[in-house]
Amino acid sequence: MTYYTKSEARPDIGEFYGFHHVRFYVSNSKQAAAFYTSRFGFSPCAYEGLETGNQKFCTNVIRNNQVVLAFTSALTPEDNEVNRHVAMHSDGVQDIAFSVSDARGMYEKATAKGCKGIREPQVLQDEYGSVVIASLQTYGDTIHTLIQNVDYTGPFLPGYRAVTRDDPINAAFPKINLEVIDHIVGNQPDGDMTPTVEWYEKYLEFHRYWSADESVIHTDYSSLRSVVVADWDEVIKMPINEPAEGLRKSQIQEYVEYYGGAGVQHIALRVNDIISTISTLRARGVEFLEVPPKYYDSLRKRLAHSSIQVQEDLAKIEELHILIDFDDRGYLLQIFSKPVEDRPTLFYEFIQRHNNNGFGIGNFKALFESLEQEQEKRGNLV
Numbered sequence: 001m002t003y004y005t006k007s008e009a010r011p012d013i014g015e016f017y018g019f020h021h022v023r024f025y026v027s028n029s030k031q032a033a034a035f036y037t038s039r040f041g042f043s044p045c046a047y048e049g050l051e052t053g054n055q056k057f058c059t060n061v062i063r064n065n066q067v068v069l070a071f072t073s074a075l076t077p078e079d080n081e082v083n084r085h086v087a088m089h090s091d092g093v094q095d096i097a098f099s100v101s102d103a104r105g106m107y108e109k110a111t112a113k114g115c116k117g118i119r120e121p122q123v124l125q126d127e128y129g130s131v132v133i134a135s136l137q138t139y140g141d142t143i144h145t146l147i148q149n150v151d152y153t154g155p156f157l158p159g160y161r162a163v164t165r166d167d168p169i170n171a172a173f174p175k176i177n178l179e180v181i182d183h184i185v186g187n188q189p190d191g192d193m194t195p196t197v198e199w200y201e202k203y204l205e206f207h208r209y210w211s212a213d214e215s216v217i218h219t220d221y222s223s224l225r226s227v228v229v230a231d232w233d234e235v236i237k238m239p240i241n242e243p244a245e246g247l248r249k250s251q252i253q254e255y256v257e258y259y260g261g262a263g264v265q266h267i268a269l270r271v272n273d274i275i276s277t278i279s280t281l282r283a284r285g286v287e288f289l290e291v292p293p294k295y296y297d298s299l300r301k302r303l304a305h306s307s308i309q310v311q312e313d314l315a316k317i318e319e320l321h322i323l324i325d326f327d328d329r330g331y332l333l334q335i336f337s338k339p340v341e342d343r344p345t346l347f348y349e350f351i352q353r354h355n356n357n358g359f360g361i362g363n364f365k366a367l368f369e370s371l372e373q374e375q376e377k378r379g380n381l382v
């Protein structure tokens with residue numbers, strides 16, 4: 001396992017301010033958005049469709065603080081990119097959009113070096129103001145849209161109308177506060193991790209932030225390799241995984257086969273009170289991976305030999321199946337949902353950090369054994 005140091009000078013590509021939104025291509029945008037509002041505590045915030053003059057596509061946008069998800073579906077049966085994406089991948093992430101300082105300049109620098117452009121820079125404008133927007137092709141069928149806010153103060157992006165009526169289900173539960181997207185993980189077919197990492201280094205001038213290989217990330221049966229890339233300010237972190245040889249099929253390989261190639265495996269959402277968040281998410285019906293009791297026996301022993309004082313109630317943490325990872329400076333709490341699709345593809349992580357910028361390496365074995373139990377139930381741990 002390696003932590004890298006970044007260059008001292010800021011690269012000339014410009015600044016990344018964070019994740020702007022994640023766009024999913026889905027078969028039914030209304031129902032997909034309703035799943036996340038009712039289960040995860042998001043609220044509707046913007047809409048585009050027939051009523052706003054878009055005859056081809058419908059998008060429902062939901063948000064919780066800085067976490068914004070957009071669900072787009074096709075309104076017609078014609079052959080278009082949304083219908084093709086859904087036919088291949090089922091519902092899945094199509095666009096990881098970044099807020100940036102200079103969308104046009106970034107697009108031009110990346111494409112001049114050979115990056116495939118998807119949408120040339122253009123200004124979008126409505127009564128709320130304007131943005132500059134451009135898109136680049138990254139792994140699989142996934143793209144990155146670069147969004148530069150000029151003077152836009154509306155609900156999502158120009159062209160969308162605001163939605164202010166909350167899902168009434170939210171009134172029945174304690175409020176869920178998701179702070180921000182912490183990281184988004186992309187799974188690659190075997191052999192594609194390094195070229196994908198190099199894509200981020202070359203075109204977006206990201207740097208390697210952290211990496212680990214199969215000597216660290218493995219169980220008795222399967223293993224994987226992972227490199228995390230980040231922008232210079234390290235507000236965007238993108239772990240890139242690939243399967244490694246093991247006795248049985250890697251969970252990454254299972255993902256790639258079901259998704260139909262490279263794609264987003266999980267989205268990690270940072271919270272500041274994981275115990276109340278997970279208690280409420282469970283009450284709302286979100287399903288999480290289970291952790292065997294022996295994990296907590298071992299954790300208590302390891303904590304007893306460390307200088308770390310966990311502020312949260314360990315009994316509550318065990319009851320909720322939350323995982324803890326720590327080093328000599330701090331700790332993090334994390335938990336993983338079961339897949340939110342019929343296919344064993346996309347899932348969510350909820351993470352709370354206490355002076356620890358890691359990804360839970362100490363939990364990988366327990367986590368992967370839990371994942372393999374689920375893989376076994378699907379008949380895919382072969």
Ligand SMILES: [Fe+2]
Nearest residue numbers: 185268349359
């Ligand atoms: Fe993660």
